[in-house]
Amino acid sequence: MPTAEAALATPEQVATYEPVIGLEVHCQLATNTKIFCGCPTSFGENPNSNTCPVCLGLPGALPVLSRHALELAIEGSLALHCEINAKSVFARKNYFYPDLPKGYQISQYDQPLAEHGHVDINVEGTHKRVGVTRVHMEDDAGKSSHDGFKDSEKYSYVDLNRAGTPLIEIVSEPDMRSADEAYAYLTEIKQAMQFIEVSACDMEKGQLRCDANVSVRLKGAEQFGTKVEIKNLNSFRHVKLGIEYEILRQIGLLESGQRVRQQTRLFNPDSGETTLMRDKEEAADYRYFPEPDLLPVIVTEEWKNEIHSKMAELPSPRRARFINEYGLREYDAQVLTLTRPMADYYERAAKASPDPKITANWVMGELVGLLNAAGKSIEESPIPAEHIGELVGLIQSGELSGKLAKEIFPKMFSDGLGPKAIMDRDGLKQISDTGALDKIIEEVLAANPKEVEQYKAGKVALLGFLVGQVMKASKGQANPGAVNGILKAKLES
Amino acid sequence: MENLSTLTIGEVKQGLKEKKFSAVELARAAMQFAEAENPKTNAYLSFSPELAEEAAKQVDAKLAHGEDPGLLGGVPIAVKDVLSTKGVKTTCASRLLENYVPAYDATAVERLKASGALIVGKANCDEFAMGSSNENSAFGPVRNPVALDRVPGGSSGGSAAVVAQGTAVASLGSDTGGSIRQPASFCGVVGVTPTYGRVSRYGLVAFASSLDHVGPFARNVSDAALVLEAIAGRDELDATSAFAPVDDYQAEMRKPVAGMKIGIPKEYFDGLEAETGDKIYAGLEVLKKLGCEVKEVSLPHTAYAISCYYIICTAEASSNLARYDGVRYTARAEAAGLNEMYSRTRGEFFGMECKRRIMLGTYVLSHGYYDAFYLKAQKVRTLIAGDFSNALADVDALIAPVSPFPAFKIGEKMADPMQMYLSDIYTITGDLAGIPCMSVPCGKTAAGLPVGMQIFSGHFKESTMFRLAYAFEQAGGVA
Numbered sequence: 007m008p009t010a011e012a013a014l015a016t017p018e019q020v021a022t023y024e025p026v027i028g029l030e031v032h033c034q035l036a037t038n039t040k041i042f043c044g045c046p047t048s049f050g051e052n053p054n055s056n057t058c059p060v061c062l063g064l065p066g067a068l069p070v071l072s073r074h075a076l077e078l079a080i081e082g083s084l085a086l087h088c089e090i091n092a093k094s095v096f097a098r099k100n101y102f103y104p105d106l107p108k109g110y111q112i113s114q115y116d117q118p119l120a121e122h123g124h125v126d127i128n129v130e131g132t133h134k135r136v137g138v139t140r141v142h143m144e145d146d147a148g149k150s151s152h153d154g155f156k157d158s159e160k161y162s163y164v165d166l167n168r169a170g171t172p173l174i175e176i177v178s179e180p181d182m183r184s185a186d187e188a189y190a191y192l193t194e195i196k197q198a199m200q201f202i203e204v205s206a207c208d209m210e211k212g213q214l215r216c217d218a219n220v221s222v223r224l225k226g227a228e229q230f231g232t233k234v235e236i237k238n239l240n241s242f243r244h245v246k247l248g249i250e251y252e253i254l255r256q257i258g259l260l261e262s263g264q265r266v267r268q269q270t271r272l273f274n275p276d277s278g279e280t281t282l283m284r285d286k287e288e289a290a291d292y293r294y295f296p297e298p299d300l301l302p303v304i305v306t307e308e309w310k311n312e313i314h315s316k317m318a319e320l321p322s323p324r325r326a327r328f329i330n331e332y333g334l335r336e337y338d339a340q341v342l343t344l345t346r347p348m349a350d351y352y353e354r355a356a357k358a359s360p361d362p363k364i365t366a367n368w369v370m371g372e373l374v375g376l377l378n379a380a381g382k383s384i385e386e387s388p389i390p391a392e393h394i395g396e397l398v399g400l401i402q403s404g405e406l407s408g409k410l411a412k413e414i415f416p417k418m419f420s421d422g423l424g425p426k427a428i429m430d431r432d433g434l435k436q437i438s439d440t441g442a443l444d445k446i447i448e449e450v451l452a453a454n455p456k457e458v459e460q461y462k463a464g465k466v467a468l469l470g471f472l473v474g475q476v477m478k479a480s481k482g483q484a485n486p487g488a489v490n491g492i493l494k495a496k497l498e499s
Numbered sequence: 500m501e502n503l504s505t506l507t508i509g510e511v512k513q514g515l516k517e518k519k520f521s522a523v524e525l526a527r528a529a530m531q532f533a534e535a536e537n538p539k540t541n542a543y544l545s546f547s548p549e550l551a552e553e554a555a556k557q558v559d560a561k562l563a564h565g566e567d568p569g570l571l572g573g574v575p576i577a578v579k580d581v582l583s584t585k586g587v588k589t590t591c592a593s594r595l596l597e598n599y600v601p602a603y604d605a606t607a608v609e610r611l612k613a614s615g616a617l618i619v620g621k622a623n624c625d626e627f628a629m630g631s632s633n634e635n636s637a638f639g640p641v642r643n644p645v646a647l648d649r650v651p652g653g654s655s656g657g658s659a660a661v662v663a664q665g666t667a668v669a670s671l672g673s674d675t676g677g678s679i680r681q682p683a684s685f686c687g688v689v690g691v692t693p694t695y696g697r698v699s700r701y702g703l704v705a706f707a708s709s710l711d712h713v714g715p716f717a718r719n720v721s722d723a724a725l726v727l728e729a730i731a732g733r734d735e736l737d738a739t740s741a742f743a744p745v746d747d748y749q750a751e752m753r754k755p756v757a758g759m760k761i762g763i764p765k766e767y768f769d770g771l772e773a774e775t776g777d778k779i780y781a782g783l784e785v786l787k788k789l790g791c792e793v794k795e796v797s798l799p800h801t802a803y804a805i806s807c808y809y810i811i812c813t814a815e816a817s818s819n820l821a822r823y824d825g826v827r828y829t830a831r832a833e834a835a836g837l838n839e840m841y842s843r844t845r846g847e848f849f850g851m852e853c854k855r856r857i858m859l860g861t862y863v864l865s866h867g868y869y870d871a872f873y874l875k876a877q878k879v880r881t882l883i884a885g886d887f888s889n890a891l892a893d894v895d896a897l898i899a900p901v902s903p904f905p906a907f908k909i910g911e912k913m914a915d916p917m918q919m920y921l922s923d924i925y926t927i928t929g930d931l932a933g934i935p936c937m938s939v940p941c942g943k944t945a946a947g948l949p950v951g952m953q954i955f956s957g958h959f960k961e962s963t964m965f966r967l968a969y970a971f972e973q974a975g976g977v978a
Contacts, residue, residue, distance in 0.1 A: 062827075065589065066700075069738070070738045102821065107826075108821070110821060291866045293818070293861065293864035293865060293866075294869075295814060295815075295864055298709035299705075300738050
């Protein structure tokens with residue numbers, strides 16, 4: 007029964023309501039092969055080429071669980087602080103669809119792999135913990151194409167390359183209260199899965215998918231409102247926009263005296279609205295029952311611990327370590343741990359550098375600027391991380407002025423050479439002319455009488471300082487070797 | 500050439516060894532005989548002469564080089580049409596798969612090939628192995644070679660008939676609720692349902708996955724054991740296949756039976772026809788004479804077996820048969836929309852029994868009914884399995900009739916599914932418990948209809964069962 011849609015809520019109306027949001031997130035596990043057969047999971051192959059009797063659902067073919075997929079699912083669950091069930095059970099979810107070749111999806115139902123986890127989020131400085139109800143494994147369906155073909159009027163096309171791709175579904179508690187929190191939660195999951203390499207989480211390739219359950223209630227109310235499931239949220243932005251729209255729609259309905267119906271709605275990215283897909287009152291009955299072709303999954307304590315011990319560092323402990331070990335500010339640590347490649351890059355640069363903090367500035371500022379301008383990702387950076395460390399070292403030792411370094415940097419980016427190599431090549435070099443150096447050195451000695459005196463008294467380590475001062479005075483262009491010689495001679499004469 | 504209709508595996512091997520005939524000669528003769536005889540029984544749905552000829556050539560080449568031609572080298576074997584055969588139509592006796600040619604071999608078929616067997620054709624059966632009389636085949640019923648107006652039993656009716664008729668030396672069938680043992684008993688041949696997990700199910704078109712077994716038919720116990728040996732053992736492609744090593748059945752079955760303890764489950768002697776009962780009691784006398792101890796035991800949950808079975812098997816079947824939807828390799832009824840295409844395809848091409856079971860199974864798995872039916876049935880199944888382990892803790896094997904009555908007339912029970920279901924009353928428990936069981940010929944009724952004696956043993960103890968069956972057979976069985 008179509009109901010007259012009400013106007014969207016006004017900001018005044020919104021202020022009296024509280025949205026309640028839960029997310030169902032699907033992540034594709036980063037295996038090379040499918041979950042129940044040996045077919046490759048490679049993307050962009052010819053339709054139906056990555057298939058075999060098992061993932062085609064041919065009569066008589068049987069699934070066998072991939073150990074690698076299971077290990078990744080366990081890692082992913084551990085990253086979300088879940089308890090791993092010692093025994094979990096695959097179940098068949100029965101429904102008819104042309105891209106579902108077996109007529110059922112192999113999923114987990116009443117005995118999932120993992121439960122009772124959480125994700126910590128930070129929205130504009132406010133920390134919050136979102137509960138993770140469960141994590142379960144399942145196989146993906148194929149892909150239907152309903153248009154774009156000559157005979158699309160009459161037929162649809164099915165590509166089963168994706169059928170049997172291993173997924174985990176992460177179901178949250180209804181703990182989020184705004185689209186921003188949902189966005190932050192999804193970001194945390196993506197980061198975590200990427201850091202431990204459980205999933206590449208590329209939304210464009212369908213490796214990360216998200217459905218949102220949204221309801222609203224008056225502030226202070228105990229009971230949840232009627233929830234609506236939103237599908238077709240194909241980017242992080244769509245997740246945010248879809249939820250925001252839905253909140254306004256639901257409050258608008260309630261404020262105009264209507265009720266929210268339990269529905270599944272589709273987000274339309276063109277209009278920014280959600281539209282009715284189906285009423286839940288006519289919900290499908292999936293007739294779940296335990297998959298008789300697979301044995302229960304048994305995860306021993308030892309195996310779980312072994313997997314845990316081999317897991318890569320998660321974003322939040324890594325962030326904490328960046329703060330403690332490298333003295334970064336929280337914001338910088340956050341930026342540098344946005345992705346695993348960024349964190350890895352920064353850490354390599356920091357290790358090659360005498361000053362991790364300054365290194366962070368170069369990475370976040372100059373490098374990211376050039377990468378963005380060139381449309382490149384950090385993995386594609388033409389500057390090896392070590393070169394940034396080297397650059398900071400040169401600045402630190404006074405061999406290079408900050409100004410000169412900024413001049414060199416774009417060349418490092420365009421030519422892929424280290425800072426030293428560019429200085430040599432371009433003659434951005436150091437002043438080696440004795441006459442010119444003499445003058446600078448005399449000025450430095452005159453400006454630092456105390457150090458000169460201490461040096462002469464035997465504190466020869468101050469030579470380095472004085473060399474640095476000369477380098478500074480020459481804007482990094484003095485030849486440090488020559489400076490060294492002349493200084494020594496002058497001080498010891 | 501030997502008399503093809505009574506040839507055993509041992510005789511095939513002997514004949515090849517003594518060069519009385521070549522494998523190619525045998526393949527051609529067997530094929531010719533099978534094709535000529537088939538119209539009488541309709542036991543074969545298709546023949547695979549190229550496959551048989553090619554395999555025979557390899558056997559001959561091996562023999563010429565003095566190599567071992569394999570455990571079943573040169574033996575003409577038929578395969579139930581629910582086992583996937585690469586390049587050979589696998590119809591499941593259904594119009595839905597009338598033109599389906601698989602791209603792969605079932606593991607059992609692959610192992611038959613690897614052991615040198617000559618696959619002569621695909622045996623008729625009930626559609627998707629659902630039935631007890633072979634009358635549910637979309638391609639016509641099979642006639643019992645012993646009495647052509649009677650059913651051969653089902654669902655592996657064709658597999659039993661080809662062995663009885665002599666158009667194959669042995670065959671493979673499948674058993675979900677008695678589909679090997681019941682036709683074996685109706686046709687007077689040996690039929691074996693091994694332990695669940697003993698033979699890979701990979702490539703066996705699923706009816707009820709947790710109950711489906713692949714097993715052999717043969718003219719004698721030794722041959723049946725040999726075929727089982729060839730196909731048994733762990734398979735990486737079937738997660739439910741067992742790691743347990745396969746016994747040397749030929750050696751094990753020849754061990755003496757004196758002192759072995761046999762249990763007679765009293766619940767299996769209620770409601771059977773008197774003549775059938777007499778034969779089984781006579782069979783027990785033979786075993787007693789061989790020194791076996793016989794005692795009565797009880798399997799107290801037997802009464803719930805039929806209800807339990809028809810809930811579990813229909814539930815699983817409703818899901819397993821979902822893939823036959825008109826989208827890919829099946830027949831398709833063209834329609835304007837997707838849902839209409841689904842319902843017209845499945846409505847037009849599934850036979851009545853399949854539809855009945857799909858509906859029952861869909862119902863028992865439905866929201867709100869799952870606990871009352873499926874879950875309850877699983878609990879009962881556990882109790883039935885417990886009955887067997889309790890009984891088999893005291894005795895080595897159990898002996899019972901296979902069926903309450905011998906082969907019935909074609910058409911006799913078609914109108915009453917409940918009567919038909921009751922013909923499996925003594926066999927479904929073995930599948931529910933997952934234990935090995937078999938039918939061994941145990942005399943004939945006054946009308947000349949074969950009676951089968953059923954032997955059950957413990958998990959992976961096929962050897963125990965074969966030992967009793969072999970001794971019984973060697974002692975002359977029952978007239």
